[in-house]
Amino acid sequence: MTTLAIRHGHLIDPAAGIDAPKDIFIQNGRVAEIAAPGKLKLANGAQVIDAKGLTVAPGLVDIHVHLREPGQGYKETIATGTAAAAAGGFTAVAAMPNTTPVNDSVEVTRWMQAPERGAEVRVFPIVAATRGSKGETLTDYAALKSAGAVAVTDDGRPILKDGIMRESLAAAARVGLTVIQHAEDTRLTQGASMNLGPVSFKLGLRGMPTEAESAMVERDIRLVTELREQHPHLHVAHTSTAAAIAAVRQARRNGLRVTCEVAPHHFLLTDEHVGLYNTHAKMNPPLRSASDRDAMIEALLDGVVDAIATDHAPHAMHEKEVEFELAPNGITGLETALGLSLRWLHKEWRMPLGRVLSLLSAQPAALLGLKGRGTLAVGSYGDVVIFDPKAEWTYRATESKSKAKNTPFDGWDMLGKVHYTIAEGRIAYAVAGRE
Amino acid sequence: MATTPIAARRKLATPPPPASSFPYHPGSLLSVMDLTVPAVSHLLQRATFLEHDDPLVRDRILQKRRIALLFYESSTRTRTSFELACKALGADTTLVSSLSSSIEKGESLKDTGLTLRALGAEAIILRHNSSGAAWLLEESTRLPVINAGDGMHEHPTQALLDLRTILTHLRPGVAEVGPDTLAGVTVTIVGDILHSRVARSNMLLLPRLGARVLLCGPKELLPEMAAKSSPGIEIERDFESAIRQSQAIMMLRIQAERIANLQLDLEQYKAAYQLTGQRLATQAPNAIVMHPGPIIRGLEITAGVADGPQSTILEQVTNGVAIRMAVMERALTTAEGGRA
Numbered sequence: 001m002t003t004l005a006i007r008h009g010h011l012i013d014p015a016a017g018i019d020a021p022k023d024i025f026i027q028n029g030r031v032a033e034i035a036a037p038g039k040l041k042l043a044n045g046a047q048v049i050d051a052k053g054l055t056v057a058p059g060l061v062d063i064h065v066h067l068r069e070p071g072q073g074y075k076e077t078i079a080t081g082t083a084a085a086a087a088g089g090f091t092a093v094a095a096m097p098n099t100t101p102v103n104d105s106v107e108v109t110r111w112m113q114a115p116e117r118g119a120e121v122r123v124f125p126i127v128a129a130t131r132g133s134k135g136e137t138l139t140d141y142a143a144l145k146s147a148g149a150v151a152v153t154d155d156g157r158p159i160l161k162d163g164i165m166r167e168s169l170a171a172a173a174r175v176g177l178t179v180i181q182h183a184e185d186t187r188l189t190q191g192a193s194m195n196l197g198p199v200s201f202k203l204g205l206r207g208m209p210t211e212a213e214s215a216m217v218e219r220d221i222r223l224v225t226e227l228r229e230q231h232p233h234l235h236v237a238h239t240s241t242a243a244a245i246a247a248v249r250q251a252r253r254n255g256l257r258v259t260c261e262v263a264p265h266h267f268l269l270t271d272e273h274v275g276l277y278n279t280h281a282k283m284n285p286p287l288r289s290a291s292d293r294d295a296m297i298e299a300l301l302d303g304v305v306d307a308i309a310t311d312h313a314p315h316a317m318h319e320k321e322v323e324f325e326l327a328p329n330g331i332t333g334l335e336t337a338l339g340l341s342l343r344w345l346h347k348e349w350r351m352p353l354g355r356v357l358s359l360l361s362a363q364p365a366a367l368l369g370l371k372g373r374g375t376l377a378v379g380s381y382g383d384v385v386i387f388d389p390k391a392e393w394t395y396r397a398t399e400s401k402s403k404a405k406n407t408p409f410d411g412w413d414m415l416g417k418v419h420y421t422i423a424e425g426r427i428a429y430a431v432a433g434r435e
Numbered sequence: 436m437a438t439t440p441i442a443a444r445r446k447l448a449t450p451p452p453p454a455s456s457f458p459y460h461p462g463s464l465l466s467v468m469d470l471t472v473p474a475v476s477h478l479l480q481r482a483t484f485l486e487h488d489d490p491l492v493r494d495r496i497l498q499k500r501r502i503a504l505l506f507y508e509s510s511t512r513t514r515t516s517f518e519l520a521c522k523a524l525g526a527d528t529t530l531v532s533s534l535s536s537s538i539e540k541g542e543s544l545k546d547t548g549l550t551l552r553a554l555g556a557e558a559i560i561l562r563h564n565s566s567g568a569a570w571l572l573e574e575s576t577r578l579p580v581i582n583a584g585d586g587m588h589e590h591p592t593q594a595l596l597d598l599r600t601i602l603t604h605l606r607p608g609v610a611e612v613g614p615d616t617l618a619g620v621t622v623t624i625v626g627d628i629l630h631s632r633v634a635r636s637n638m639l640l641l642p643r644l645g646a647r648v649l650l651c652g653p654k655e656l657l658p659e660m661a662a663k664s665s666p667g668i669e670i671e672r673d674f675e676s677a678i679r680q681s682q683a684i685m686m687l688r689i690q691a692e693r694i695a696n697l698q699l700d701l702e703q704y705k706a707a708y709q710l711t712g713q714r715l716a717t718q719a720p721n722a723i724v725m726h727p728g729p730i731i732r733g734l735e736i737t738a739g740v741a742d743g744p745q746s747t748i749l750e751q752v753t754n755g756v757a758i759r760m761a762v763m764e765r766a767l768t769t770a771e772g773g774r775a
């Protein structure tokens with residue numbers, strides 16, 4: 001295994017409380033030494049990365065991505081999805097189970113993590129909470145956890161039945177897994193393809209009411225409350241409504257283990273961004289009203305949100321070049337999350353850099369219990385992102401490492417250019433000119 | 436949440452929605468919003484001119500130009516009047532309908548459009564059951580695309596022919612229209628607003644000429660948010676109060692199965708919203724009665740009213756040909772790079 005010395009950079013490691021110039025030495029895939037500039041003791045003969053003028057931080061962790069394998073390799077593969085992750089500064093991604101077949105088995109969970117998949121960064125499978133994500137019978141949580149699963153969910157197909165959701169929360173709590181809910185009461189969203197409101201009316205599209213999300217979050221929190229002696233962990237995926245955030249906030253005040261994530265598109269865009277039927281602005285949950293979007297910004301700034309997660313959802317071009325109502329939900333997000341977060345959360349809305357990075361690494365890693373991730377403390381994985389925090393650049397979807405180009409952020413200004421992404425001590429991405 | 440979000444209180448800057456690139460072709464008519472008020476005025480003038488023009492002279496305007504009619508839904512009025520309008524200007528038309536084409540085999544709208552273009556179509560008239568389909572077709576083909584009705588969204592030529600009908604009766608002799616032409620005129624649109632592309636195009640067009648638009652119907656078919664979609668629109672749930680204020684009453688078709696799905700009682704609906712001879716005589720004896728068709732006699736409107744002296748239903752159909760001649764002339768004679 002190669003050894004790496006990262007010199008002359010400015011280390012920001014929120015979990016370790018470090019915000020200072022430091023050199024880092026990585027050996028055998030782990031952080032072996034952190035020292036003042038020029039003071040590394042062990043780094044003789046190591047490959048040196050010059051990080052002068054750059055920020056060095058724990059590799060980013062995205063707890064909500066769709067890598068499409070097995071079964072949908074025409075949209076994305078584990079290799080291409082993780083290449084996009086590396087280009088975006090991510091060193092670990094948690095992959096949703098809505099593949100073909102649905103990942104509800106030990107076999108698929110192992111297959112996804114096999115070296116043959118060619119992953120550029122660590123892939124943590126999230127497995128189906130119920131067999132086939134049909135919402136009827138629980139999968140074997142203990143066996144799946146042993147095979148590497150980090151959470152259970154029926155993402156995209158929320159668990160509607162109270163009894164099954166209760167069983168899932170209890171079973172997951174017994175083995176120490178998180179239940180992630182895509183909160184949507186699908187009985188309220190039949191045939192709908194965007195947020196319900198004046199914009200959907202004007203476009204003649206059926207809309208999803210905010211209550212479809214918030215009512216499900218409230219139901220889930222009620223179940224967590226009933227089961228509180230068993231300490232279940234409920235995580236609300238891609239939160240998009242003020243009412244859902246309010247429910248999470250209240251649950252936390254009541255001492256429940258309820259966490260939530262917000263996607264960049266939900267803190268940046270509104271249903272107005274659908275424009276004239278732009279299918280690259282179609283996802284589920286949909287882009288909401290300005291007041292809901294503002295509530296996402298507020299929740300990020302005041303600390304209710306535990307993580308920024310992209311819900312990276314690649315689709316083939318031909319699938320999106322169809323009538324709006326027929327287009328599949330989802331947009332890509334791995335290569336734009338850092339640039340957008342720095343451009344808007346940090347620069348525009350004044351969130352300290354360390355807090356932005358924490359929302360993209362330390363907090364999501366802690367949320368799913370990913371040990372040795374989200375920090376560069378000695379002994380942690382050598383997962384590092386090295387970026388120029390001042391560099392402004394423009395995102396071009398055509399240059400994406402992902403197979404898919406379905407993004408509403410094509411041509412958008414970004415802040416913070418990734419120079420290197422190092423995954424367990426291996427350079428997984430280097431910017432052009434630095435390879 | 437009762438409290439104002441911090442983000443709103445702080446007035447944080449947020450990314451604005453992107454500017455629209457539509458229409459790509461200046462001859463396209465996707466939405467009534469593609470037309471400025473002067474452009475509307477010009478179309479109305481051309482409609483009148485073309486209607487009275489010598490058929491043998493008119494015939495040369497679009498001589499041998501190729502126009503495709505692409506229809507994913509059945510249609511009597513719209514299809515026939517577009518076809519007659521195109522032919523009156525000398526164009527060749529071809530009809531492609533979803534039931535007798537490769538659309539049945541799963542060909543996408545984009546590929547169908549590209550195929551028509553490759554066959555030499557210079558403009559496409561599209562009727563489609565999905566809102567926004569015309570925008571997809573225009574982006575894919577970059578041809579002039581005329582929206583002949585997309586899902587629940589818009590039907591711009593219907594709004595133009597309705598405007599022509601309203602002007603004939605309420606502003607006879609007016610040659611040019613502007614932002615105040617319909618000042619003092621109230622138009623009530625009644626019925627299933629939620630699912631109506633006719634309602635949407637009219638409510639976006641008429642206020643721009645000074646009209647006040649009242650929307651009338653039960654909340655299941657007319658959500659409160661409808662009034663927020665554009666300026667100049669109000670909701671009046673009481674049918675008789677609405678028509679009492681109106682110089683034009685636009686009735687919309689009601690689908691009985693939709694009423695049933697919404698668990699509305701059809702008899703109650705009729706009691707509240709059916710335009711009867713008695714209602715018309717007592718509340719709006721001078722208003723014109725419009726309907727885009729197809730009408731369901733005995734449901735939203737009684738046969739007596741539909742056939743009565745205040746009805747403009749067939750006149751609307753006739754106006755459709757004149758308006759569509761003007762729209763097709765614009766489609767094929769507006770140069771790319773310019774804006775009409």
